[in-house]
Amino acid sequence: MKNVLGNSITVTLFGESHGAEIGAVIDGLAPGIEVDLDFMRKQLNLRKPHGKISTQRVETDEPHIVSGVFEGKTTGTPICILFENNNTKSKDYSKTKDLMRPGHADYTAIEKYHGFADYRGGGHFSGRITTPIVAVGAVLIDALKKKGIHIGTHIKQCGTIKDTPFTNYEEELAKVNDLIFPVLDEKAAEEIHAYMEAAANEGDSVGGILETVVTGIPAGVGEPWFDTMESMLAHGIFSVPAVKGIEFGKGFAFAEMKGSEANDPFEIEDGKVTTKTNNNGGINGGITNGMPILFNTVIKPTPSIYKAQETVNMDTKENVTFQIQGRHDPAIIHRARVVVDSITAIVISDMLALRYGTDWLR
């Protein structure tokens, strides 16, 4: 389905980094959901570049909702949210359009689109296109919250520096969702920030791992084949630029565990079933078990670096050495966090709507 995510609730994404407008259409959303523009702006601000560790291209990111919202509430019909591109410096790109930036989608775009894609600023592949995803996510995160479902993400690791893992979800989610730089431990925050700045000063870039938790989701959501909860979340999350891996619960650490350590014992109290541990990250057999969903996402280092790189000139068909120009992010993991939260909200809302009907979210 290409640029459409979801089945019952669908999000269609469009736009290019240096095009006139970018945006998204969200369809299938229940009517009567309040659209809190201040919360949307707050979420958009979490995605915005701040300070030296991000690109110097700053857009106002003011959302224009042109359909599907009436008197402050969703109508039940498709919501189109638009953003203007204003702060574009397209001249930066025309002279280097034939130079395939390593780690970027320049070359694959040429193979796929036969040279017709808008190459300026990464075009449709740009991280800029995640802006409407965050706007859509804001509506859903807010609506899910009212149903007792909370989503949050922090930087688990950047380089070799680690934040304290989520443990006290309720408190920590509330805290981290207000932080521009989503690190729980203050010392770790400083170290990660310094690590990013050092990379920026070297003209290099860094990657890292995000830890996401979803609390309050009911048991029984997901399918054994082929739309497991892991499948659906992974499908969405892997479309966030630079994501190269996802693991649920103990994830890759399961390789060294025994079944006797890995299994989560069930227990019942006052009729409510929970598990004593949550190694499986809230999902058994592809279906939620009522425990928090836990997953980690790895973000590769931003491919835009200011060092000499070897590549190919597609016009002259020659091997060349070149250096990227323009404005770029030495790190995007702190900004990607709210995109991961937003995709998570989209996937979960969609699966809840499929299970409980299109009116469920209101």
Add this chain to the structure above:
Amino acid sequence: MKNVLGNSITVTLFGESHGAEIGAVIDGLAPGIEVDLDFMRKQLNLRKPHGKISTQRVETDEPHIVSGVFEGKTTGTPICILFENNNTKSKDYSKTKDLMRPGHADYTAIEKYHGFADYRGGGHFSGRITTPIVAVGAVLIDALKKKGIHIGTHIKQCGTIKDTPFTNYEEELAKVNDLIFPVLDEKAAEEIHAYMEAAANEGDSVGGILETVVTGIPAGVGEPWFDTMESMLAHGIFSVPAVKGIEFGKGFAFAEMKGSEANDPFEIEDGKVTTKTNNNGGINGGITNGMPILFNTVIKPTPSIYKAQETVNMDTKENVTFQIQGRHDPAIIHRARVVVDSITAIVISDMLALRYGTDWLR
């Protein structure tokens, strides 16, 4: 879409561990593709339990193709492949049906299906249901091979024991695809086998990591949003029971890398563009770049163990200690290998058909 995987080529899966028959319907496949039953049987044999490290339930696994194949070739209409369940011991399960096996889908099945699911042998959640996936995969793996696309998987790690990674793809894929126990290095094979046997003797189970490579796939396949090649493969792979993580290229190791290390420099020779390294696993911006696709899949330890476990009796609503009976696998990673290959073949065939048309595979 629940039990349907794919868009242009679709696979619909049905059956329960102890039901009458299990099977799959594959639709959208080009006409005129040869169906090699001997190769299908060979692939099915790779999935079969062998020796002490697997369940003692052995089925003949003889595929019955009841539609869509005429005079040895695909007709272009849906192919239904059936397998009978013969070696079932359903009495093993009825007495323990109210005891939620930790790590299994018993509890989530009750939440989802309200107690109506067939609980015998894990029902629709059973690894047995991967049999038809392997049969479907055999048709596609064979057809892809004729188009120059090769798929193969080995055990990269089990416990702390590591196989040598894939390096010489052509030769190693040919070798590993003939091995019942898919480990390249003989010494590692022995150690992993011994590790599995030791766990079996303790009544415990083990997990591990599979490394998969796909060679020969053309550049330009996949979408930036939301159907990236990673999204589509992850969607399919996560529906294989016990999979809890997937990473492409360097995957989680990207967290500690710099952009200058992570980027794959492009080079051109005789008009052909390749990359010097393949850290990105053959995918940039969600689209294949013509290099081999590389990914790792983590399989959690089999949840069926013969040790005392704490859990809940859903009938009496009490906390209990119990021990699983029946026949189970202390390790499934070596059997899961061909399932991962099969899902990979399905996903890739589907994406190629979407890009190049429904006749492409013939």
Add this chain to the structure above:
Amino acid sequence: MKNVLGNSITVTLFGESHGAEIGAVIDGLAPGIEVDLDFMRKQLNLRKPHGKISTQRVETDEPHIVSGVFEGKTTGTPICILFENNNTKSKDYSKTKDLMRPGHADYTAIEKYHGFADYRGGGHFSGRITTPIVAVGAVLIDALKKKGIHIGTHIKQCGTIKDTPFTNYEEELAKVNDLIFPVLDEKAAEEIHAYMEAAANEGDSVGGILETVVTGIPAGVGEPWFDTMESMLAHGIFSVPAVKGIEFGKGFAFAEMKGSEANDPFEIEDGKVTTKTNNNGGINGGITNGMPILFNTVIKPTPSIYKAQETVNMDTKENVTFQIQGRHDPAIIHRARVVVDSITAIVISDMLALRYGTDWLR
């Protein structure tokens, strides 16, 4: 999606007229729905050929449910229903396989499947493939009935002979659903039957119009774009072989009406909104209004006739005159009726599940 119908509840169809088995997989159905095999057999009997006005090929049509039903009830996992083909005379076809029967899909199958399709008895295009649709429909018709939703169809017109239209739905649906030959008026039934027999005696065939009514469907189901209730029903109904037109409410008669005649005035009584007339067939703006859904379907004359016909020999590439051999139906409209009811049940169940959730039907 080819051989898959539906979104939340999906039906996958497979099989060829002279293949080993035909069948369907129904997925997404709520757990706990009773599967009444006697009702299924009764519905299958309505589709069976009876007497001189139908083909002499009679199959036992005994359904084999091999998955998804446990202890007489749906489990919530995919249900596979199989039928064996026994009474096949494949030799009839091999000698004429290069002769494109006019009105049939022989030629289009060659263009689509490049000559690899199973040509015997129409292969995958055969009306025989509607058998599993009727079996699936039986489960849904029964389940919908328990929710107060009733479906029924009669022959509205055959040649120029007309049955009395549905007027007293409750009583007439109950009556017509028990009739092998679904005509309300006894005299019309005799005349239509005689008209069919006369055509059979001449080696010719007839078409006709079916009138379908669905009562008890709640208001608010359907979408303005692009999944209107009309769109979804038409999508399904047009896949019934020989259907060439569908109209809702007054349908083509609207062409000569004025708005003042066409509009259905609303009225309210005891809080319940109805319309005084039902020219719009229960649908406004693509969405049900709570009134019965009414539609007519036209079935073209069976293309298999025993008269000399001109056509093309695809082997010799010559124009030829030939006469069809084998066993065929001079009329199928009376048998198509239960197929139309079954497709209607599938489409409506799917749309209700999308709106009210996957558990709604239980």
Add this chain to the structure above:
Amino acid sequence: MKNVLGNSITVTLFGESHGAEIGAVIDGLAPGIEVDLDFMRKQLNLRKPHGKISTQRVETDEPHIVSGVFEGKTTGTPICILFENNNTKSKDYSKTKDLMRPGHADYTAIEKYHGFADYRGGGHFSGRITTPIVAVGAVLIDALKKKGIHIGTHIKQCGTIKDTPFTNYEEELAKVNDLIFPVLDEKAAEEIHAYMEAAANEGDSVGGILETVVTGIPAGVGEPWFDTMESMLAHGIFSVPAVKGIEFGKGFAFAEMKGSEANDPFEIEDGKVTTKTNNNGGINGGITNGMPILFNTVIKPTPSIYKAQETVNMDTKENVTFQIQGRHDPAIIHRARVVVDSITAIVISDMLALRYGTDWLR
């Protein structure tokens, strides 16, 4: 999939009659297709109201393409086309929002959207929302033309007045596609226009039948189940407001025909297979046979009339008599013509892309 039409090429529609902007996103379109804005404006003009037989609300209908087109050509990424709503008189509606207009979607919208939908001017149900469909259609009609596929529609019947049917397709399609009032015969054009004006003067409205032809489509496109060419076209066409029926080839006239009259004899000349007649409208077994596709669509009389009507006040829950205010069309069939052509182009392009790959249309 609600407001998304298509599988390989998808169109997502959004907007309300009196909202800020309306638009569509078209995705999956091949790169390198020329976007001729003048042709788009010409097509949009065919949909615009002209003269006394249409609403007095006239919008500039200037398309704003904000993504997916670069240097005049499609990029291969989603194209978003926006239109501003300027000439809105929303006050007309607020006072009558509780009065359910007969034949309109007011009541069904309340049942579906629980009163949150934007009721002004019919909101998302308005014929105004077909504007972006026409813009999308213009791109596709133009691209199909370059592949030798031509689409055109005329008014076949309005009231009891009939236009001459299409006979000489090439010439007549060229002619009718330039006509604002799409009637081939001049005298019939005058009579139909007069009939519409007379209805307008009485405060009433009229319906009619459109005849559509598609030439140049290759044989072999479509599926036997469930995505027949008829199914796909009907699915799309029934989402055009006021459409209540569709028939292919002889359609409802098949009811009175015999097989010997209905079958289209095949003939071959210079290796090319055609049929002597085209009663089946270019489709056999759901698949194109290479002959022109022919279908008729019935449009009901516009429900907005200026006569006293009985209905319900949803606020007071009383039966009332009222008269519609505002600006409305006494006839829309002449304007609907280009919407039908556009939907046809979308459906056909999508099916061709599925069959021949996403690059086919360039």
